[in-house]
Structure formats: C-alpha cells, structure tokens
Amino acid sequence: MRYLLLLCCLSAIAPIPIAAADEYLLLPVSHSETATTVSQWQNLNPKKLRLKSEAALVVDTNGNEIYAKHGDEPQPIASITKLMTAMVILDGKLSMQEHITIEKSDRDLIQLTGSRLNYGATLSRRQLVQLALMASENRAANALARTWPDGRDSFVKAMNRKARELGMHNSRFRDPAGLDPGNVASPRDVVRMVKAALQYPLIRKATTTRTIDVYPYKRRGPLRYSNTNRLLKNGSWTIHLSKTGYLNEAGRCLAMQVEIADQSLVIVLLNSFGKLTPFGDSNRIRKWIERGIEG
Numbered sequence: 001m002r003y004l005l006l007l008c009c010l011s012a013i014a015p016i017p018i019a020a021a022d023e024y025l026l027l028p029v030s031h032s033e034t035a036t037t038v039s040q041w042q043n044l045n046p047k048k049l050r051l052k053s054e055a056a057l058v059v060d061t062n063g064n065e066i067y068a069k070h071g072d073e074p075q076p077i078a079s080i081t082k083l084m085t086a087m088v089i090l091d092g093k094l095s096m097q098e099h100i101t102i103e104k105s106d107r108d109l110i111q112l113t114g115s116r117l118n119y120g121a122t123l124s125r126r127q128l129v130q131l132a133l134m135a136s137e138n139r140a141a142n143a144l145a146r147t148w149p150d151g152r153d154s155f156v157k158a159m160n161r162k163a164r165e166l167g168m169h170n171s172r173f174r175d176p177a178g179l180d181p182g183n184v185a186s187p188r189d190v191v192r193m194v195k196a197a198l199q200y201p202l203i204r205k206a207t208t209t210r211t212i213d214v215y216p217y218k219r220r221g222p223l224r225y226s227n228t229n230r231l232l233k234n235g236s237w238t239i240h241l242s243k244t245g246y247l248n249e250a251g252r253c254l255a256m257q258v259e260i261a262d263q264s265l266v267i268v269l270l271n272s273f274g275k276l277t278p279f280g281d282s283n284r285i286r287k288w289i290e291r292g293i294e295g
Contacts, residue, residue: 041066044066044288044289044292045292046067048288048292049067049284049285049288050284051069051269051281051284051285052272052273052274052277052280052281053069053252053269053270053271053272053277053278053281054069054070054075054251054270054271054272055069055071055073055075055186055268055269055270055271056068056069056070056187056268056269056270056281056285057069057071057187057188057190057191057267057268058265058266058267058268058285058289059191059265059266060264060265061263066265066289067285068187069187070187071186071187071188072170072186072187072188073170073186073187074170074171074172074184074185074186074189075185075187075270075271076181076182076183076184076247076249076250076271077178077183077184077185077190077245077250077253077270078178078183078245078246078247078250078253079136079138079177079178079228079243079244079245079246080178080185080190080193080243080244080245080253080255081141081173081175081177081178081183081245082132082133082136082141082176082177082178082243083133083193083194083203083207083243083255084159084162084163084193085141085144085145085159085176085177086129086132086133086197086200086202086203086206087162087196087197087200087203088148088155088158088159088162089125089129089144089148090129090200090202090203091162092148092149092158094125094148094149095125096124096125096126096129097124097125097126098124098125099123099124099125100122100123100124100125100128100143100144101120101121101122102115102117102118102119102120102121102122102139102143102216103143103146104119105146106142106143106146107139107142108138108142108179110175110179110180111179111247113138113179115137115138115139116137116223116225117131117137117139117140118217120217121216121217122216122217123140123214125144125147126202127214128140128141128143128144129144129202129206130202130206130209130212131212131225132144132177133203133206133243134207134209134212134225134226134227134228135212135225135226135228136244136245137225138177138179141176141177141178142175142176142177144176145175145176152176155176156173156174156175156176159173159176160172160173163185163189163193166189166192166193167189167192168189168192168193169189170184170185170186170188170189171184171185171186171189171193172184172185178245178247179247181247181249181250187270190268190270191266191268193255194241194255194257194266194268195257195266197241198240198241198257203241204240204241207227207229207241207242207243208227208232208239208240208241208242209227210226210227210232210233211224211225211226211227212224212225213225227242228244229242229243229244229254229256231256231279231282237258237286238259239256239257239258240257240258240259240264241256241257242254242255242256242257243255244278250270250271251270251271251272251273252269252271252273252274252275252277252278253269253270253271253272253278254267254268254269254272254278254281254282255267255268255269256282258286260285260286260289260290261289261290263289265289267282267285269281269282
C-alpha cells in the first residue's frame with residue numbers, strides 16, 4: 001500500500017491532501033486549527049501504525065482525518081447499530097418511564113442469541129435503552145422497536161431516514177439490534193453517527209457506564225449488567241462515548257469518542273478478527289499518536 005507525504009504551507013488557505021490511497025495520513029484542514037496542532041499531526045507516520053482491523057478511521061473534533069483505512073467501504077456494523085436505535089427512540093419523544101414487557105416476538109430469530117431478559121421481564125423504556133447501549137442487550141433493542149408507534153417496520157424506516165439526514169449515504173439498516181448482517185455503514189458514516197450520538201446525554205452516559213443493576217422481575221433480586229467495552233475499566237483511557245459490536249459476518253467492531261494527547265478523537269474499527277483485537281488496535285492508535293506527538 002502506498003503512503004504519500006503531504007507537504008503544505010501553514011499559511012495556505014487550506015492544506016490539500018495528495019494521498020489518494022485507502023490508507024493514509026490526512027492533515028487538518030480547518031481554518032481554526034493552530035500551527036501547533038497541524039505540526040502534531042504532521043509528526044505521525046502511518047507506516048508505524050499496524051492495525052489488525054480490516055477498516056479503521058481516526059478523526060479529530062474538527063472532522064480532520066488523522067488515519068484512514070477503507071474509510072468509504074460499507075461494512076456490517078453489528079451492534080454499533082444500537083446507537084442509531086437509541087437516537088431514533090430519543091428523537092421520538094416517547095415516555096422514557098413507560099414500562100415495557102419483553103415478549104416472545106422480541107427474541108433473536110436471526111443469530112439465535114440468548115438473553116437474560118426472559119419473556120415477562122419488565123423495565124422502563126429508559127432502562128431498555130441503557131441495556132441496549134452498554135450491554136448490547138438484543139431483546140431490549142427489539143422491544144424498543146416493537147413498541148414504536150406503528151411498530152417495528154416503521155421504526156426501521158425511521159432509522160434509515162435518520163441516517164440519510166446525517167449524511168450517512170453508505171449505510172443501510174434492516175433491524176434495530178444489529179443482528180442482521182445487512183446493517184452496514186462505512187467507517188466515515190459511523191463517525192457521523194458517533195458525532196450525532198454525542199449530542200444525547202443519555203447515550204453518552206449509558207455507553208460509558210461500567211455496570212448497572214436492574215430489577216425486571218417481581219420478588220426477585222437484581223440482574224447486574226456490565227459494559228461490553230473493557231477499555232472503560234482502564235483508568236488511562238478517557239472515553240466519552242463507546243459502542244462495541246460483533247457478528248460472524250461483521251467481525252469485532254468498536255466505535256468511540258475519546259481524549260488522546262489533549263485532543264478529542266473519534267475512533268472507528270470494523271471487521272476485526274479476535275475478541276480483543278479492537279481493544280488492541282485502540283491501544284496501538286493511542287501509542288502511535290502519543291509517541292508521534294512527543295517525537
């Protein structure tokens with residue numbers, strides 16, 4: 001793969017990237033960027049970043065791409081889908097305190113995954129959103145779509161409509177939980193979705209909560225759910241939003257908004273092989289940025 005060095009004058013109106021390969025270093029182009037920040041990104045050598053994820057994108061707070069690999073290629077995104085599900089629910093202004101009971105129709109008939117929410121489990125809409133986001137609870141996501149006005153099909157249409165509004169033109173949604181491998185998005189579209197999701201306080205809080213106890217059954221103790229992003233247990237990471245995903249067809253996926261070297265960045269990793277690969281790639285990205293800036 002070819003890597004080209006982008007040379008530009010800081011006094012120019014906007015730096016123009018020469019690189020056209022599918023993996024490259026792109027310098028900031030925002031007028032508001034300082035010379036210091038531009039210099040920081042210039043110090044990063046993409047040849048030193050060896051990621052195992054099939055597709056990857058790292059973008060700063062101004063939308064400047066620091067690293068990209070197959071950034072425009074649609075990929076199955078598995079449970080990262082649930083970010084869109086949560087946004088549509090919150091946009092719908094439905095009562096978040098309304099209690100919803102899990103039904104047989106909420107079970108997964110695509111991947112045949114299990115669930116700790118048995119038929120008859122009852123939680124508020126807010127709690128179902130929390131479980132769908134932090135613990136990737138599939139029945140929670142399906143129940144949210146089922147109880148949408150006009151039902152599940154109408155909900156999926158609303159998901160695709162929201163995607164179009166966000167400019168996610170390389171995306172398609174077929175189910176609310178991400179169980180259908182036909183749920184696809186390019187890394188650049190996932191960045192758009194993450195940035196939109198950041199505007200919702202409940203999504204930020206739910207996706208970064210490490211554990212939660214819920215009481216879906218009467219006269220029974222709590223169920224404790226844990227976040228699927230193990231990086232939240234690492235005190236060296238500052239994470240403001242995150243969502244994991246996994247299907248055989250999608251591999252391991254991870255999307256996050258994080259702080260690295262005093263910079264706000266969105267990291268998207270898709271189609272990683274191996275349970276720990278997205279977390280390993282995230283650490284490789286962080287070290288690459290920190291060492292590049294220090295160097």
